[in-house]
Amino acid sequence: MQVTETQAEGLKRAFRVVVPATELDAKAAARLSDLKDKVKLNGFRPGKVPVAHLKRVYGRSVMAEVIEQTVTEANGKIVEDNGFRLALQPKVALPEDQDEVKGVIEGEKDLTYTVELELLPKIELGNFKELKVEKPVVEVSDAEVDETIARIADANRPYSAKAGAAAKGDRVSVDFVGTMDGEKFEGGSGEDVQVVIGSNSFIPGFEEQLEGINVGETRTVTVSFPEAYAARALAGKPASFEVTAKGIEAPGELVLDDEFAKTLGQESLAKLKELVRQRIESEHAGVARQKIKRTLLDALDAAHQFDVPAGLVEQEFTGVWEQVKQDLAAQNRTFADEDTTEDEAQAEYRKIAERRVRLGLVLAEIGERNNIQVSDDEVTRAVVERARQFPGQEQQVWDYYRRNPQAMASVRAPLFEEKVVDFLLELADVTEKKVTKEELYKEDEDEKAA
Structure with missing residues (x-):
């Protein structure tokens, strides 16, 4: 086998490899000889199939396997002999000319191919003891704890049905249908959705326009989606919602204690x-x-x-x-x-x-x-x-x-x-x-x- 380096620029290397036909033929013959004791062919007793007959039946497929194995081994030897550390798998270019391919498969021509390699760089590591980094530290205040517990409490606050119009703090159960330029849009409709007025959990302006609504009443709510809205197709755009109130509940008292x-x-x-x-x-x-x-x-x-x-x-x-x-x-x-x-x-x-x-x-x-x-x-x-x-x-x-x-x-x-x-x-x-x-x-x- 003859290996010639054709490129050595930066992290890239390329080689031209020539494997003699005699070497490929010898490997193929050894493989066929090994097959002799394993294959069963009509008309022959086990282990008695002539190698020449096996070559006629399996020769091309065996040679293809030999070529694949030889290329893999040759590339591995190039990497090992040169101490390369590969960044990617070798890029192999086998012959494309049909006559040349046929000649190699039939054992009449040498196998000539090129392989391109991309190497990992040699890295000189620095002295990590010289690295200086700041670790941000935040002290958790009692106020932050109390604020968090208040939010937990608010999320678990009991509600009970109330008569009359909805006010700030009330929970309103609504159905709504949203439109944009007169057309419904994906995700713009909902049924039995609970809205706590003043919770700022909906699009800005939506909750405030529900103040004063009564059960069974339908009103039009007009808003604009925030510029940073998650659904970018809606971000910054105006929309109208036909909202019907189905139930109104007032918040109950909640005491932050052991109970x-x-x-x-x-x-x-x-x-x-x-x-x-x-x-x-x-x-x-x-x-x-x-x-x-x-x-x-x-x-x-x-x-x-x-x-x-x-x-x-x-x-x-x-x-x-x-x-x-x-x-x-x-x-x-x-x-x-x-x-x-x-x-x-x-x-x-x-x-x-x-x-x-x-x-x-x-x-x-x-x-x-x-x-x-x-x-x-x-x-x-x-x-x-x-x-x-x-x-x-x-x-x-x-x-x-x-x-x-x-x-x-x-x-x-x-x-x-x-x-x-x-x-x-x-x-x-x-x-x-x-x-x-x-x-x-x-x-x-x-x-x-x-």
Whole structure:
């Protein structure tokens, strides 16, 4: 076998490989000889089929298998001999000329093919003890706990039927039909929907226009959907709703005491407050974790600038770009609605794809050098947690992951990333910075982009 390097630019390598016909023929003959004792053909006793006859019957298929195996072994030898670390699977170009293909299959011509390789870069890791990151910390105040409990209480407040018109704080059961430019729209109708006037849970202006309505009365409510409305096809647009009141209830008295706590399964109001405080602390800690992780990843990106495999970037970009287009289509929006052009958006998302690939390689390198691994038990627990998010479908979810290696890898990857982040935070110089709740949850433009 003759191997000639034809390209060595950056992370790309290419080779021309020539495998003599005699070598292929010898391998095919060995395979046919092995088949002699295994195949059964009419007219021949087991193990007595002449190799020449086997070659006439199976020769072409056996040679095809030999060629496939030879190419795989040759590529593996190229990688091993040169100490390459591949970013992607080798890209092989076999002969396309029919006469040449026929000659190779029939053992009359040498096999000549080319293989292109894209390599992983050599990464020089920095000194992680020099990393400086701030950890935002929010103290949970008694007022925040009381406010949360008040919302819980309000959601569990008893209501009773009342006579007369609806007032602020009342719960009104309504049917409604929404129209836009005189036409009904998807999601614009509902029956027996309960609206608490003043709860600000509906489109701005909707609840206020129900004040004074009586049971059996129908009135037209006109509103405009918020600019940031989730259904982008409706965002910022005016709509009219024909609303009929079917029932009106007044809120009952609610005392925040031990008895109220017991209705929620807690032994006392103090215990309820303790649990609420723990939940708020956990939520704040989750947000703080994402903030410090973003800071850490920014620092890693800045400290590790190197060429990344173009093929990996293209794969990442393709996935991101397809999702972008699907989201825009689902929201009935264009790039112009996002104050950009398709070319500008593509350029921006390519930068994001390149950053993702670079950080992925850095994190993988850190994990490999420090023997950071995710056990099968950890993956299994994560899949079980995902399955629990689909009550009644747990077995189907479990089977999906168990039978789909890519899906299982999608579970393992974030677990690995979090372990590497934990490892880095143990080495880095982490200082705590007290911030307000508003500062913690403030999301700047860079974070949105990331």
